[in-house]
Amino acid sequence: MDDRSLNLTTSFIDQIVVPGDVVLDLSSMSNQTIKLGGGLRQDCDTISVMKAGKLKFSKPNKYWVESSQKRYVPCVEDTILGTVVDSKADNFLVDIKGPTLAFLPVLAFEGGTRRNIPKYEAGTLLYVRVVKANAGMNPELSCTDASGKAAEFGVLKDGYMFETSTGLSRMLLSSPTCPVLEALGKKLSFEIAIGLNGRVWVNAASPSTVILVSNAIMNSESLSGVQQRIMVEKLMQKFQSSS
Amino acid sequence: MAMEVEGEEMVTPGEVLGKASDVKAGRGAYLAPHNKTVYASLTGRRIVIPPSPASPDQRPTVEVTGHKAYGAVPELGSVVIARVTKVMAKMASADIMCVGPKAVREKFTGIIRQQDVRATEIDKVDMHLSFRPGDIVRASVLSLGDARAYYLSTAKNELGVVSAESIAGATMVPISWTEMQCPLTGQIELRKVAKSGG
Numbered sequence: 001m002d003d004r005s006l007n008l009t010t011s012f013i014d015q016i017v018v019p020g021d022v023v024l025d026l027s028s029m030s031n032q033t034i035k036l037g038g039g040l041r042q043d044c045d046t047i048s049v050m051k052a053g054k055l056k057f058s059k060p061n062k063y064w065v066e067s068s069q070k071r072y073v074p075c076v077e078d079t080i081l082g083t084v085v086d087s088k089a090d091n092f093l094v095d096i097k098g099p100t101l102a103f104l105p106v107l108a109f110e111g112g113t114r115r116n117i118p119k120y121e122a123g124t125l126l127y128v129r130v131v132k133a134n135a136g137m138n139p140e141l142s143c144t145d146a147s148g149k150a151a152e153f154g155v156l157k158d159g160y161m162f163e164t165s166t167g168l169s170r171m172l173l174s175s176p177t178c179p180v181l182e183a184l185g186k187k188l189s190f191e192i193a194i195g196l197n198g199r200v201w202v203n204a205a206s207p208s209t210v211i212l213v214s215n216a217i218m219n220s221e222s223l224s225g226v227q228q229r230i231m232v233e234k235l236m237q238k239f240q241s242s243s
Numbered sequence: 244m245a246m247e248v249e250g251e252e253m254v255t256p257g258e259v260l261g262k263a264s265d266v267k268a269g270r271g272a273y274l275a276p277h278n279k280t281v282y283a284s285l286t287g288r289r290i291v292i293p294p295s296p297a298s299p300d301q302r303p304t305v306e307v308t309g310h311k312a313y314g315a316v317p318e319l320g321s322v323v324i325a326r327v328t329k330v331m332a333k334m335a336s337a338d339i340m341c342v343g344p345k346a347v348r349e350k351f352t353g354i355i356r357q358q359d360v361r362a363t364e365i366d367k368v369d370m371h372l373s374f375r376p377g378d379i380v381r382a383s384v385l386s387l388g389d390a391r392a393y394y395l396s397t398a399k400n401e402l403g404v405v406s407a408e409s410i411a412g413a414t415m416v417p418i419s420w421t422e423m424q425c426p427l428t429g430q431i432e433l434r435k436v437a438k439s440g441g
Binding site: 042043044103109132134137138140236 | 329330331332371372375376410411427428430
């Protein structure tokens with residue numbers, strides 16, 4: 001019995017799991033606290049999967065499911081890119097690729113008072129942080145960090161924004177630096193903002209650089225580190241030879 | 244002698260029943276402050292109830308009894324049972340299901356504002372930690388509110404969430420005035436819980 005349950009966990013970690021898979025049997029494990037992340041739920045004595053993805057484990061006791069999709073589920077403390085849809089008396093309504101629009105309070109800026117409320121028209125791209133995200137309620141955003149400073153949040157001017165999957169955004173934000181970004185950064189200079197909701201904004205001096213960077217990123221989702229470097233090399237060679 | 248006069252006359256809402264100096268407004272009637280006249284607010288028969296001899300105010304009370312039965316209607320101060328439909332940052336909406344012990348016949352909407360959730364520290368109330376959609380709450384009617392909804396309050400010990408379902412789907416057990424626990428998973432969820440019993 002113990003062997004079988006051990007086999008269950010070791011065989012599922014880092015494997016693709018689908019909703020309904022039972023990955024842990026609590027009755028056969030010794031008394032320990034387990035932390036469940038996203039995609040897992042507790043059904044009395046078993047832990048089963050709610051979301052399709054890869055089951056991950058981190059010592060000592062954290063389990064979660066990593067998945068990548070185009071739709072974003074708002075989560076507290078995520079930094080995301082939103083587009084202003086409308087402005088009301090107290091809030092801006094911001095589209096964040098989630099199930100509902102999010103509210104950005106008009107005063108949630110550094111040094112924000114009733115007198116200097118920013119005027120954003122529909123379509124303005126903002127780099128914001130999620131403050132509150134509860135199921136059934138509209139998420140609340142902020143353009144300041146936890147201590148109230150502006151810290152790079154706010155409007156992103158010029159540049160080009162494109163949409164990716166949430167998995168690619170997480171890969172681009174991982175540390176150490178993602179291979180594709182490192183390879184691009186060695187040869188080109190550009191600005192980039194990555195939102196965990198599957199939106200990426202790139203800005204550079206010339207449009208051809210912007211296009212090159214965007215295409216490289218969009219192509220890199222399913223490639224391994226080495227393949228990403230090779231892909232960037234090839235793109236750079238084509239670019240150099242044609243210009 | 245003074246007796247209950249059963250009026251044969253049907254009155255409709257807006258009909259004058261008497262002057263404020265002559266009669267008192269009872270159920271189904273109201274006093275218009277601007278011209279001190281008592282008008283009917285329901286359709287029904289007009290009944291005049293004589294004043295009790297002990298009371299200082301010797302005006303008879305005029306009432307209108309509806310000729311068709313209507314369900315309970317929330318009144319100011321009545322305790323209602325409502326089901327929370329939506330929780331927002333500064334308020335929660337609820338569908339009123341019972342007024343006192345009686346169920347209502349038609350849908351009434353109530354709003355519980357952030358400042359009416361509890362009596363202490365009202366500006367630090369987090370609506371999401373007090374109610375969730377689907378909770379059954381006991382509340383008292385603060386005011387008749389506007390055309391859309393009554394204003395409800397849960398700012399007393401015996402008011403608040405009476406029954407709630409956990410994320411796992413089981414009915415939760417109250418532990419304290421802020422916590423309820425799921426019997427299946429043992430998870431504790433935060434609500435503004437009503438004190439039940441004595």
